[in-house]
Amino acid sequence: MRSLRVIIGLVGLGLFAAESAAENESIRLGVDVSKSGAKIDRHIFGQFAEHLGRGIYEGVWVGPDSKIPNTRGIRNDVVEALRAIKVPNVRWPGGCFADEYHWRNGIGPRDQRPATLNPNWGGVIEPNTFGTHEFMDFVQQIGAEAYLSINVGSGTPAESADWLEYLTTAQPTALAKQRAANGHPEPYPIALLGIGNESWGCGGSMTPEEYVNHLKVYARYARNYNPTHPMRRVAVGPDGPDTGYTEAVMKAWKNKTWAWDIEGLSLHSYTVVKWPPAFKATGFGENEYAVMLKATLNMESLVSTHSAVMDKYDPAKKIALVVDEWGAWLAPTPGSPEGFLEQQNSQRDAVIAALNLNIFARHSDRVRVANIAQMVNVLQAMIFTREDKMLLTPTYHVFKMYLPFHDATFVPVELPAGTYKTGDIELPRLDAIAARDGAGKLWLAVTNLDPNRTATIDAEIAGTRVTMAKGLTLAAPKVDSVNTFEAPSTVTPKPYSARASGQRLPLKLPPASITVVELQ
Numbered sequence: 309m310r311s312l313r314v315i316i317g318l319v320g321l322g323l324f325a326a327e328s329a330a331e332n333e334s335i336r337l338g339v340d341v342s343k344s345g346a347k348i349d350r351h352i353f354g355q356f357a358e359h360l361g362r363g364i365y366e367g368v369w370v371g372p373d374s375k376i377p378n379t380r381g382i383r384n385d386v387v388e389a390l391r392a393i394k395v396p397n398v399r400w401p402g403g404c405f406a407d408e409y410h411w412r413n414g415i416g417p418r419d420q421r422p423a424t425l426n427p428n429w430g431g432v433i434e435p436n437t438f439g440t441h442e443f444m445d446f447v448q449q450i451g452a453e454a455y456l457s458i459n460v461g462s463g464t465p466a467e468s469a470d471w472l473e474y475l476t477t478a479q480p481t482a483l484a485k486q487r488a489a490n491g492h493p494e495p496y497p498i499a500l501l502g503i504g505n506e507s508w509g510c511g512g513s514m515t516p517e518e519y520v521n522h523l524k525v526y527a528r529y530a531r532n533y534n535p536t537h538p539m540r541r542v543a544v545g546p547d548g549p550d551t552g553y554t555e556a557v558m559k560a561w562k563n564k565t566w567a568w569d570i571e572g573l574s575l576h577s578y579t580v581v582k583w584p585p586a587f588k589a590t591g592f593g594e595n596e597y598a599v600m601l602k603a604t605l606n607m608e609s610l611v612s613t614h615s616a617v618m619d620k621y622d623p624a625k626k627i628a629l630v631v632d633e634w635g636a637w638l639a640p641t642p643g644s645p646e647g648f649l650e651q652q653n654s655q656r657d658a659v660i661a662a663l664n665l666n667i668f669a670r671h672s673d674r675v676r677v678a679n680i681a682q683m684v685n686v687l688q689a690m691i692f693t694r695e696d697k698m699l700l701t702p703t704y705h706v707f708k709m710y711l712p713f714h715d716a717t718f719v720p721v722e723l724p725a726g727t728y729k730t731g732d733i734e735l736p737r738l739d740a741i742a743a744r745d746g747a748g749k750l751w752l753a754v755t756n757l758d759p760n761r762t763a764t765i766d767a768e769i770a771g772t773r774v775t776m777a778k779g780l781t782l783a784a785p786k787v788d789s790v791n792t793f794e795a796p797s798t799v800t801p802k803p804y805s806a807r808a809s810g811q812r813l814p815l816k817l818p819p820a821s822i823t824v825v826e827l828q
C-alpha cells in the first residue's frame with residue numbers, strides 16, 4: 309500500500325476557557341500505521357472482587373428476596389453497568405481473603421451455610437451466601453470469565469484440587485454429582501487460576517523458595533478437567549520492585565519437569581504514597597495530585613524491571629505478567645467502617661487509570677492480564693452503591709472509553725510530551741497510545757496530565773488518510789471533582805469530534821483530561 313503522509317490536526321471542545329498563547333503552542337503527535345506492536349489483550353481490563361467491605365455483599369449480592377431489582381440475588385443495575393464495559397475477567401474471592409477461604413462453606417442451600425469470620429477486613433461475619441455458584445452466575449451474567457484465587461496460605465492442595473474437580477469435571481464423580489445437585493450439571497469454565505495471593509505477606513509470609521515448593525504442588529494438583537476451556541495458572545510474583553519472587557518462580561519454571569507448569573506471574577502494585585494510606589480522596593491540592601501521578605508512573609519501571617527478569621528465563625514470553633492488583637489506595641472515606649477500604653473516586657483517579665492502562669498497553673507483549681482493585685465500593689472502584697442506588701465513577705468512564713482497545717493491535721505513538729512542573733515535581737505533560745481494532749479502525753487515546761494548561765496537538769498520521777476524529781473526552785471542573793449520589797454526572801464523558809480542514813487543525817485537550825478518538 310502506498311504510504312501517504314498526511315498531517316492533520318484535530319479541534320476539540322476546550323472545557324476550560326482561559327488559555328494563553330504559550331498554552332496554544334501545538335505539540336506534534338506522530339502515529340505511523342505501517343508499524344504495529346503486540347495485541348493489547350482485553351484481559352488487561354480485568355476486575356477484582358474480594359469479600360471485603362461492601363464489595364460483594366450489597367455491591368453485587370443483595371439476595372433473591374431483596375427489593376433491589378436482582379436476578380437470582382445479583383443486582384441488575386450493577387450487572388448492566390459491568391456488561392457495558394465488557395469486563396473480560398473477574399478475580400475472586402481475594403486478595404488476602406482467598407488464603408483464608410474454604411470453598412465448601414459457600415456451596416449448598418444458602419440457609420444452611422456456616423457463618424465464618426473475615427479477619428482481614430474488619431473482622432466481620434462472612435455469611436458465605438455468595439459462594440462458588442453465585443460467583444459463576446455473576447460472571448456469566450456480566451459476560452466475563454472467572455479468575456479464581458485458591459487458598460495456599462491456610463488451605464491444602466487436596467482442598468484446591470477438589471474445588472477444581474467440583475467446578476470443571478464432566479465425569480460423574482462424587483464432586484460432579486454434588487455440583488449437579490447444587491444446580492449446575494454442566495462443568496464450569498475457569499479461565500485463570502491464581503495459586504495463592506501475596507504469599508510473601510498476608511498469604512503466608514513465605515520466602516520465595518518456600519513459595520516455589522508450594523507452587524509446584526498446587527500447579528500439579530489443582531487441575532482443570534474442562535478440555536473445552538483452557539485455564540491459565542498464575543503464580544504469586546513480586547511485591548513492588550523486589551525481584552526475589554520473580555527470580556525464584558521464573559528460575560523454577562525454566563527448570564521445571566513435566567509434572568507442573570504455569571502460564572502467568574502476578575505483580576501487585578498500588579498507587580499509595582504513604583502507609584497507612586493517608587492521601588485524601590477529595591479536597592486535595594495540586595501537590596497531592598502531582599505526587600499521586602508520579603507514583604502511578606512508577607508502574608512503568610516496575611513492569612520493565614520484572615519483564616527484564618522474565619526475559620532472562622523466558623525470552624519467548626510464554627509466561628504473562630499479570631498485574632492483578634493495581635489502582636489508587638487512598639485514605640478511607642471519613643465515617644466508613646474500619647477495614648472496608650471505601651474511598652471516593654475523582655478525576656485524578658480517572659487520570660491514574662488511563663496512565664496505568666497505557667503502560668500495560670505499551671507492554672502488551674508481556675502484560676496480558678491486569679485487574680484493577682477493586683470493582684464495586686472498594687478502593688479505586690468502578691461503581692458505588694447505596695441501597696437501591698448505583699453510581700458510576702470517573703474510573704468507570706475511562707474503562708468504557710477504552711473499549712476500542714480490547715484485543716486491538718498496538719500502534720506506536722511518537723510524542724514529545726513536554727513537561728508539567730509543580731514545586732519540585734516534574735512529569736510528562738502528555739501520554740498517549742494508539743491501536744487498530746479488529747474492524748481495522750484506528751484509535752488514539754491521549755491523557756493531558758497538566759491540571760492547569762490545555763494542550764493543543766497536531767496529529768500526524770503516517771500511512772493512511774484521516775479526515776475526521778470522533779470520540780469522547782473526560783474532563784472535570786477540578787482535579788478532585790467526583791460523582792455523588794446527589795450529583796452523579798459531574799465527571800462524565802462528553803462527545804468529541806474534529807474534522808481535518810486542509811492539512812492541520814489543533815486537537816485541544818482540556819487540563820487533566822482523557823480523550824479517546826477514532827481517527828477516520
Ligand code: AHR
Nearest residue numbers: 402403404405505506681
Ligand atoms: O485489595 C486489598 C488487598 O490488598 C488485597 O486483599 C491484598 O492482596 C492486597 O494487599
